[in-house]
Amino acid sequence: MWIPLFTTSLWNTNTIHLWKTKYIQRRASPLYLPLLERRSSSAPRFTIPCIQAVQVDTSTDSQWNNAPLEEPLMTTTSERPSVAKQNNNHLGNTLDPSLMDSVKKRKQRAKEEPLCIVVVGASGDLAKKKTFPALFSLYYHDLLPNDFLIVGYARRPMSQEDFRNSIMESLTCRVIDGPQCQQKMDEFLPKCHYMSGMYNKTEDFVRLDQLLNNFEQSFPNTRVDRLYYLAVPSQVFEDVVHHIHYSGRTKRGWNRIVMEKPFGKDTTSYLQLRNSLRNCISEDEIYRIDHYLGKELVQNLMVLRFANYLFEPLWNRDHIASIQIVFKENFGVEGRAGYFDEYGIIRDIMQNHLLQVMALLGMEQPVTLHAEDIRDEKVKFLRCIRPLKASDFVLGQYRDRQNPQRSYLSEPGIVNNSHTPTFAACVFQVNNRRWSGVPFLMKAGKALDERKAEIRIQFQSVPGGLFSQIVSSHLPHNELVIRVQPDEAIYMRILSKAPGFTSRLEEARLNLFYRTAWEDSKDIPDAYERLILDVIHGEKSLFIRDDELEVAWNIFTPALKEMELTQDAWKPILYDYGGRGPVESDYLAAKYGVQWSEGD
Numbered sequence: 001m002w003i004p005l006f007t008t009s010l011w012n013t014n015t016i017h018l019w020k021t022k023y024i025q026r027r028a029s030p031l032y033l034p035l036l037e038r039r040s041s042s043a044p045r046f047t048i049p050c051i052q053a054v055q056v057d058t059s060t061d062s063q064w065n066n067a068p069l070e071e072p073l074m075t076t077t078s079e080r081p082s083v084a085k086q087n088n089n090h091l092g093n094t095l096d097p098s099l100m101d102s103v104k105k106r107k108q109r110a111k112e113e114p115l116c117i118v119v120v121g122a123s124g125d126l127a128k129k130k131t132f133p134a135l136f137s138l139y140y141h142d143l144l145p146n147d148f149l150i151v152g153y154a155r156r157p158m159s160q161e162d163f164r165n166s167i168m169e170s171l172t173c174r175v176i177d178g179p180q181c182q183q184k185m186d187e188f189l190p191k192c193h194y195m196s197g198m199y200n201k202t203e204d205f206v207r208l209d210q211l212l213n214n215f216e217q218s219f220p221n222t223r224v225d226r227l228y229y230l231a232v233p234s235q236v237f238e239d240v241v242h243h244i245h246y247s248g249r250t251k252r253g254w255n256r257i258v259m260e261k262p263f264g265k266d267t268t269s270y271l272q273l274r275n276s277l278r279n280c281i282s283e284d285e286i287y288r289i290d291h292y293l294g295k296e297l298v299q300n301l302m303v304l305r306f307a308n309y310l311f312e313p314l315w316n317r318d319h320i321a322s323i324q325i326v327f328k329e330n331f332g333v334e335g336r337a338g339y340f341d342e343y344g345i346i347r348d349i350m351q352n353h354l355l356q357v358m359a360l361l362g363m364e365q366p367v368t369l370h371a372e373d374i375r376d377e378k379v380k381f382l383r384c385i386r387p388l389k390a391s392d393f394v395l396g397q398y399r400d401r402q403n404p405q406r407s408y409l410s411e412p413g414i415v416n417n418s419h420t421p422t423f424a425a426c427v428f429q430v431n432n433r434r435w436s437g438v439p440f441l442m443k444a445g446k447a448l449d450e451r452k453a454e455i456r457i458q459f460q461s462v463p464g465g466l467f468s469q470i471v472s473s474h475l476p477h478n479e480l481v482i483r484v485q486p487d488e489a490i491y492m493r494i495l496s497k498a499p500g501f502t503s504r505l506e507e508a509r510l511n512l513f514y515r516t517a518w519e520d521s522k523d524i525p526d527a528y529e530r531l532i533l534d535v536i537h538g539e540k541s542l543f544i545r546d547d548e549l550e551v552a553w554n555i556f557t558p559a560l561k562e563m564e565l566t567q568d569a570w571k572p573i574l575y576d577y578g579g580r581g582p583v584e585s586d587y588l589a590a591k592y593g594v595q596w597s598e599g600d
């Protein structure tokens with residue numbers, strides 16, 4: 001028997017003052033609690049017999065901490081060691097001295113062990129824009145090992161000089177752009193070498209191995225490690241990993257392989273790829289990167305939610321009307337046809353970056369801050385998302401009427417009449433107690449009006465008509481905005497009385513602008529710096545676990561399949577380069593009573 005009174009909003013330390021129970025059937029689910037009492041000095045005491053409760057482990061959930069357990073309900077105090085730990089330090093296990101000690105030692109060792117870094121796909125956009133600048137920045141901040149060699153590997157023939165010139169263009173020193181920066185670049189570039197080779201030829205990988213061995217031989221008495229960074233589309237992974245396994249492993253230290261998203265194209269290709277890679281590398285050696293997890297504001301999501309009292313009680317369907325997660329870029333595909341035309345924006349941005357953000361927004365509080373606990377919660381949340389249908393989407397493709405050469409279809413390498421979307425908007429439904437009925441809207445597009453990634457959480461409108469004489473229409477929703485980039489910020493849109501004799505209400509903001517709040521905010525490391533450093537240190541919490549990916553693909557695969565089978569029906573709508581994208585995405589949001597929030 002469920003009694004509506006006992007909804008999740010009441011089921012916590014704020015409302016339940018004292019528990020008393022006898023006869024607990026510990027392993028039975030559901031649990032029958034023969035007697036539940038609520039006592040308060042002022043309120044009359046009442047007893048409700050026979051409540052059916054869900055079997056939950058309450059041991060580390062903050063909503064249960066400090067609840068006075070007269071007779072313990074589901075666990076005993078001795079069974080809650082992590083609670084004690086969390087009470088002692090707010091970051092739980094991360095401050096455990098023995099753990100800190102071993103992390104310190106691991107970092108120290110990583111600094112001392114010589115390292116070979118191979119960037120596969122070094123001729124590409126990612127390598128140039130993100131990987132090499134991140135490696136340089138780590139070098140600049142003295143975070144790479146004392147001795148290292150970097151090899152760029154790709155099919156395109158290129159001289160060492162051309163290669164170094166091409167990466168030099170995108171290196172920056174973030175803060176000090178002075179003589180020291182130039183000196184560091186001059187030291188860094190000679191450590192970078194280029195080798196042209198195929199992804200499926202054994203003899204080319206044997207040549208690569210010889211180059212790495214030559215470097216290793218300069219360090220006869222120490223461990224030497226190898227890090228392979230696969231900056232290539234995932235259809236090449238199988239060949240590359242196979243060759244690394246047979247011809248590219250070092251026996252003198254660890255081998256780690258970083259793989260870029262999207263990992264596969266749907267559930268079937270993902271599983272096939274995963275199974276075939278398992279013959280060559282262990283899960284320990286794989287680092288599936290999603291660089292959005294390394295972004296400062298994405299890292300802050302868990303802190304914002306779980307280290308503040310303010311947000312969590314409001315973080316549910318009773319208070320939140322909708323959530324929007326938006327990614328916009330003000331440039332097109334620009335030379336990436338070889339990768340992009342095969343994948344499109346849904347696989348490029350939504351299935352990975354934005355879904356990861358959504359998981360961090362929607363999941364329950366993890367038991368600890370350990371990688372596995374966080375990833376467990378993300379998987380649980382993702383499993384509650386209803387798989388998408390094609391009709392949950394609006395698709396678009398950019399064209400430039402003034403300058404047709406900039407249109408997507410004019411990009412060199414795009415197949416004639418390609419239906420690949422460069423814009424998509426969609427709506428998710430989450431079937432769980434916290435989120436049922438709250439639409440999660442997602443939008444991602446290239447060649448739009450601005451470059452921006454942000455999260456907008458819209459709260460319910462205020463009930464009652466207290467201000468109806470002052471404001472004729474509905475009061476606007478409060479909105480929490482988390483701007484991931486550019487110009488990182490967290491702010492809350494609220495209503496306030498305009499100052500002075502007026503009684504006018506105006507929208508105002510409670511601001512946390514990183515630029516002004518923290519002096520060293522200019523020095524926020526790029527996501528790739530953080531993540532590559534984590535790989536070197538063997539730290540996996542910001543990398544994607546295999547079951548996470550499987551669930552993520554399960555959400556998108558039905559829609560992707562449907563779009564492929566009925567291609568003509570799902571031809572993307574053309575939109576103008578530099579615009580807002582197809583207006584149909586507004587209609588999609590309107591179906592759920594939502595308007596995309598724009599501007600500040």
Ligand SMILES: NC(=O)C1=CN([C@@H]2O[C@H](COP(=O)(O)OP(=O)(O)OC[C@H]3O[C@@H](n4cnc5c(N)ncnc54)[C@H](OP(=O)(O)O)[C@@H]3O)[C@@H](O)[C@H]2O)C=CC1
Nearest residue numbers: 121123124125126154155156231232233260261336338339
């Ligand atoms: N660009 C970015 O900002 C980001 C990209 N990524 C991911 O990185 C990966 C690579 O992306 P990006 O560098 O942009 O793409 P590119 O199109 O620039 O591809 C990278 C390199 O891979 C090789 N390549 C491209 N297409 C194929 C193909 N069909 N078959 C075999 N080799 C191919 C090419 O090297 P060559 O022909 O010389 O061998 C190319 O230089 C993707 O998985 C992407 O999702 C992730 C985050 C950011």
Ligand SMILES: O=C1O[C@H](COP(=O)(O)O)[C@@H](O)[C@H](O)[C@H]1O
Nearest residue numbers: 261291329348349353453485527
């Ligand atoms: O993964 C990708 O991300 C970039 C955008 O990254 P950002 O850090 O600049 O936001 C995107 O351009 C690219 O298409 C995609 O593959």
